[in-house]
Amino acid sequence: DIQMTQSPSSLSASVGDRITITCRASQSISKYLSWYQQKPGKTPKVLIYAASSLQSGVPSRFSGSGSGTDFTLTISSLQPEDFATYYCQQSYSTPWTFGQGTKVDIK
Amino acid sequence: EVQLVESGGGLVKPGGSLRLSCAASGFNFNSAWMNWVRQAPGKGLEWVGRIKSKTDGGTTDYAAPVRGRFTISRDNSKNTLYLQMNSLKTEDTAVYYCTSVGELWNWLDPWGQGTLVIVSS
Numbered sequence: 744d745i746q747m748t749q750s751p752s753s754l755s756a757s758v759g760d761r762i763t764i765t766c767r768a769s770q771s772i773s774k775y776l777s778w779y780q781q782k783p784g785k786t787p788k789v790l791i792y793a794a795s796s797l798q799s800g801v802p803s804r805f806s807g808s809g810s811g812t813d814f815t816l817t818i819s820s821l822q823p824e825d826f827a828t829y830y831c832q833q834s835y836s837t838p839w840t841f842g843q844g845t846k847v848d849i850k
Numbered sequence: 851e852v853q854l855v856e857s858g859g860g861l862v863k864p865g866g867s868l869r870l871s872c873a874a875s876g877f878n879f880n881s882a883w884m885n886w887v888r889q890a891p892g893k894g895l896e897w898v899g900r901i902k903s904k905t906d907g908g909t910t911d912y913a914a915p916v917r918g919r920f921t922i923s924r925d926n927s928k929n930t931l932y933l934q935m936n937s938l939k940t941e942d943t944a945v946y947y948c949t950s951v952g953e954l955w956n957w958l959d960p961w962g963q964g965t966l967v968i969v970s971s
Contacts, residue, residue, distance in 0.1 A: 744914070777957040779895070786947065786964060787887075787895060792957030830895050834956030837900065837911035839885075844894045 745769050745833050749842035755850040760821045764845045766814045766831035775835035778807055778816045782827045790829075791816065821847075852876035852960050854948050859965030866938050866969070872931040872948030872962055879929040881905060883951035885958060886922060886933050888944035896944070898922075898933070900951065915941075938969045 746769040756762050766776065774794040779787040789798045791807035794814055804819045818825055826849055831842040858870040872884070883906070886898040899912040901922045910922050921934040931948050945964040952959055 775956060777955075779958070781895075786961045787958075788961070789952075789957050789959040792952055792959075793955040796955070798957075798959065828894075832895070832897070832958070834951075834958075838913045839897045839900070839956070841895045841897060 744838055745772060745836060745840055747831055747833055747840050747842040749829075749831055749845050751845060752843065753846040753848070755848055756821050757850045758821055758823055762818050762821055762847065764816045764829055764831075764847075766809075766816070766842050768812045768814075768833055768835075771811045772833045772835035774810050775833055776807075776809065776814050777832045777834065778805075779830045779832065780825075780827045781830065787830065852950075854950065854960055854962035856946065856948055856962040856965040859946065859967045861968045861970065862938055863971050864938060864940055864969055867934070867936045868938065868967060870933040870935070870946055870948075870965055870967070872933075874929045874931065874950070877950065879924075880926045883956075884922075884924065884931045885949045885951060886920075886931075887947045887949060887958065887961075888942075889947070889964075890941070890944040893944075898946070901931070935967070938967075940969050943967060943969045 748767045776794045778791040781787040795807045828844045828846045853875045855873045885900045901910045919937045923932045947964045948962045949958040
C-alpha cells in the first residue's frame with residue numbers, strides 16, 4: 744500500500760500569512776494527488792486535484808504543486824475561513840490512501 | 851444540483867450487520883465511479899472502497915481493514931450506491947461518506963453529508 748505522510752500535523756498561523764503543507768508518498772504516484780479541506784462538523788471539500796488543478800469555485804489563493812512523491816499545498820494569504828484541517832489523498836493505486844491531516848488554527 | 855444523500859446508519863452490536871445507501875442525483879450515476887470513505891470520531895479520513903461503473907467493469911476494491919466483511923454494490927436503475935457491512939467491529943464506528951470520483955485523475959467530489967454508524971454492545 745502507498746503511505747501518505749503529511750507535515751506538519753498542525754500549525755498555527757495568522758490571517759494574511761502564507762502557509763505551505765507538504766505531502767510525501769511512499770512511492771511515485773505521478774500526479775494522482777488531491778487536497779481536501781474539512782471544517783469541524785462539515786463534509787470534506789476538494790480544493791486541488793491532479794496535484795495542481797484548482798477545483799471550480801475554490802479561491803485562487805489555494806495552489807498545489809508537485810509530482811512523483813513530493814507535493815505541496817500553499818495558501819498564499821490565509822483568510823479566517825481557511826482555518827480547518829487539510830488532507831492529501833493519492834488515487835494512483837488502490838487502496839487509495841489519505842494523509843493523516845494537517846490542522847491549521849489561529850495563532 | 852449534484853447531490854449524494856446517505857442513509858442507513860445507526861447503532862449495531864459487534865458482529866452485527868448494517869446496509870448503508872447513498873442516493874445520487876444531478877449527474878450521470880451510471881457512468882460514475884463511486885467510493886465510500888469513513889471517519890472515526892476525532893480521527894482522519896479513511897478510504898473504505900470503490901466500485902467502478904458497469905461500463906468499466908463494475909469491479910470493486912477495498913481497504914484491508916474491511917476486505918471480506920464489507921461489500922459495495924450499485925443499482926443504476928435507482929441511482930443508488932450501497933455498502934453492506936457484516937461482522938461489524940467496534941473500530942468500524944465512524945461517519946460514512948459516499949463520494950463520486952472525478953474522471954481521469956480520480957478526485958473525490960462531491961461528498962454526501964455522511965451517516966453515523968456506531969458499533970457498540
